Amino acid sequence: MTAMMKAAIFVGPNRIEIADKPIPDVGPNDALMRITTTTICGTDVHILKGEYPVAKGLTLGHEPVGVIEKLGSAVQGYREGQRVIAGAICPNFNSYAAQDGVASQDGSYLVASERCGGHGYKATAGWRFGNLIDGTQAEYVLVPDAEGNLAPIPDGLSDEQVLMCPDIMSTGFKGAENANIKIGDTVVIFAQGPIGLCATAGARLLGATTIIGIDGNDHRLEIARAMGADITLNYKNCDVVAEVMKLTGGKGADSAIEALGTRSTFESSMRVLKPGGTLSSLGVYSGDLAIPLVAFAAGLGDHRINTALCPGGKERMRRLMNVVASGRVDLGVMVTHQYKLDDIVAAYELFANQRDGVLKIAIKPH
Numbered sequence: 001m002t003a004m005m006k007a008a009i010f011v012g013p014n015r016i017e018i019a020d021k022p023i024p025d026v027g028p029n030d031a032l033m034r035i036t037t038t039t040i041c042g043t044d045v046h047i048l049k050g051e052y053p054v055a056k057g058l059t060l061g062h063e064p065v066g067v068i069e070k071l072g073s074a075v076q077g078y079r080e081g082q083r084v085i086a087g088a089i090c091p092n093f094n095s096y097a098a099q100d101g102v103a104s105q106d107g108s109y110l111v112a113s114e115r116c117g118g119h120g121y122k123a124t125a126g127w128r129f130g131n132l133i134d135g136t137q138a139e140y141v142l143v144p145d146a147e148g149n150l151a152p153i154p155d156g157l158s159d160e161q162v163l164m165c166p167d168i169m170s171t172g173f174k175g176a177e178n179a180n181i182k183i184g185d186t187v188v189i190f191a192q193g194p195i196g197l198c199a200t201a202g203a204r205l206l207g208a209t210t211i212i213g214i215d216g217n218d219h220r221l222e223i224a225r226a227m228g229a230d231i232t233l234n235y236k237n238c239d240v241v242a243e244v245m246k247l248t249g250g251k252g253a254d255s256a257i258e259a260l261g262t263r264s265t266f267e268s269s270m271r272v273l274k275p276g277g278t279l280s281s282l283g284v285y286s287g288d289l290a291i292p293l294v295a296f297a298a299g300l301g302d303h304r305i306n307t308a309l310c311p312g313g314k315e316r317m318r319r320l321m322n323v324v325a326s327g328r329v330d331l332g333v334m335v336t337h338q339y340k341l342d343d344i345v346a347a348y349e350l351f352a353n354q355r356d357g358v359l360k361i362a363i364k365p366h
């Protein structure tokens, strides 16, 4: 008889249900991970609403914290029972895209089914959990290419302390890294949701000394100050572009990080930049963008626009968990709620509507 597990599956727009699924078989390069804690991401809400298409019946979620239940025959360097995380993005690190330095855009495993050209690059395809393969909102998840993707959790760190590493911290920090921050810089971060908060913390770690956090929610702005923002602006109370120009003496910010994914925040990010400044974009956009001509100096302003998908891989995860272990940043404060996997539908409802000061919800299968 096949052993079964519980999983949160996408049934159709606005419908996620707990279903029984077989516990996956382990191939030579895979690992089966027993999930002890996972969470819900803003991207999962896009999927729930039908704004980002995935296959019906797919298990959602891409932020795994757990224990190795079973290792594939070819996987070296780990032991069953070990506490591990895996990145939300878990590409094949032997692929051309990964060797070319853009592992998150690896679609090598889609070539055989003709969903990706022979070159093996496909934008966002490094994101497999809860997108191309069954995800982490379940009792177990199969981690592909385990040797490149499983990262052991350092002793003494709780599930909650490392829960941000697979996606939120990796993405937010990448936004700061992509902003070309130098010591003493002024950085503006548009939106202080979980990813914007991590971008704020990352900007501080990289040496920015005037960090301006923007949001419409005063509670989130208060947390932004605790995470490293020197100044916070509520866009409901002021013209944020004018305010940044005033704060920088008319020069503009060295860089802006867009952490929401709307046309208006993208344009504002462009408008606050100094000539030669960098716009680091993290948002997931759902429509065409426009570049404001004057702010863009008609294309002659030496501006840079960088985009990114969350970096994955065991070395990235090791570094992020090292930041947590060092005490430089405390992301445990972002875990505001806890739900059982059985109650995940209610957790989605809370998270999607941003009720009760929610930032991130720890989801526990047991």
Ligand SMILES: [Zn+2]
Pocket (backbone or CB within 6 Å): 041, 042, 043, 044, 062, 088, 167, 168
């Ligand atoms: Zn995510």
